[in-house]
Amino acid sequence: xxxxxxxxxxxxxxxxxxxxxxxxxxxxxxxxxxxxxxxxxxxxxxxxxxxxxxxxxxxxxxxxxxxxxxxxxxxxxxxxxxxxxxxxxxxxxxxxxxxxxxxxxxxxxxx
Amino acid sequence: xxxxxxxxxxxxxxxxxxxxxxxxxxxxxxxxxxxxxxxxxxxxxxxxxxxxxxxxxxxxxxxxxxxxxxxxxxxxxxxxxxxxxxxxxxxxxxxxxxxxxxxxxxxxxxxxxxxxx
Numbered sequence: 001x002x003x004x005x006x007x008x009x010x011x012x013x014x015x016x017x018x019x020x021x022x023x024x025x026x027x028x029x030x031x032x033x034x035x036x037x038x039x040x041x042x043x044x045x046x047x048x049x050x051x052x053x054x055x056x057x058x059x060x061x062x063x064x065x066x067x068x069x070x071x072x073x074x075x076x077x078x079x080x081x082x083x084x085x086x087x088x089x090x091x092x093x094x095x096x097x098x099x100x101x102x103x104x105x106x107x108x109x110x111x
Numbered sequence: 112x113x114x115x116x117x118x119x120x121x122x123x124x125x126x127x128x129x130x131x132x133x134x135x136x137x138x139x140x141x142x143x144x145x146x147x148x149x150x151x152x153x154x155x156x157x158x159x160x161x162x163x164x165x166x167x168x169x170x171x172x173x174x175x176x177x178x179x180x181x182x183x184x185x186x187x188x189x190x191x192x193x194x195x196x197x198x199x200x201x202x203x204x205x206x207x208x209x210x211x212x213x214x215x216x217x218x219x220x221x222x223x224x225x226x227x228x
Binding site: 045 | 115142144146153154156159161166167170202204216217218219220221222
C-alpha cells in the first residue's frame with residue numbers, strides 16, 4: 001500500500017537556519033506527493049505538490065522539495081527559517097481518491 | 112473567493128449524544144472529503160464524495176458514523192451515540208474534481224473540534 005513516513009515528530013531550527021523535513025514514500029506506482037502546513041487552530045494549507053512534471057518543486061513561502069526516486073524521498077527544505085514558519089508540516093501521498101498523511105513534524109523556530 | 116467552511120468550529124457533547132458536523136465546500140468543487148485528526152492516530156481519511164455519491168466510505172470507523180451530501184454541495188457528517196474516542200478535529204476538504212484521485216489539490220476547511228465528555 002502507498003504510504004509516507006516522516007521521522008522526528010518535533011523539529012527545532014534556529015531563525016535564519018536551513019529547514020529540512022524528511023519524507024520517504026512507499027509506492028509501487030509513480031506517486032503523487034504533497035506537503036501541507038497547518039498553523040494552530042487552522043486547516044491544512046498546500047505548500048507544494050509533485051505530479052511528475054519536474055523533480056524539483058517550488059512552493060509557497062520559500063519552500064521547495066525534491067523528488068528522488070532512487071531514495072524514495074520527497075524532503076522539504078527552506079534555506080532560511082522565519083519565526084512565521086512555526087507550524088506542523090505533513091507529507092502526503094495520493095492513494096486512489098484520498099490522501100494518506102505522514103505523522104507530521106512540529107517545527108519550532110528558535111529566535 | 113470563499114474557502115471551505117465548517118461549522119461548528121467547536122462542539123462539546125456528552126457521551127451517548129448524536130452530533131452533526133457541517134461542511135460547505137468551495138463552489139464548483141465536485142469532490143469532497145472528510146478526514147479526522149487526533150493525537151493518537153494522526154490524519155485519517157473517513158469518506159470521499161463525488162457529487163452526491165460516496166464511492167469510498169471505507170475510512171468510516173464504525174456504523175455510528177455516516178455522512179451525506181446534498182445538491183453536490185453541503186455535506187453533513189453525523190456521529191451517533193458519541194464515545195470519548197470520537198474526540199478529535201474533523202476536517203473537510205474539497206477539490207475541483209475527484210477524477211484522477213487526489214492528484215489535484217485538496218483545499219481544507221478549518222475543522223470542527225469535537226470533545227466528548
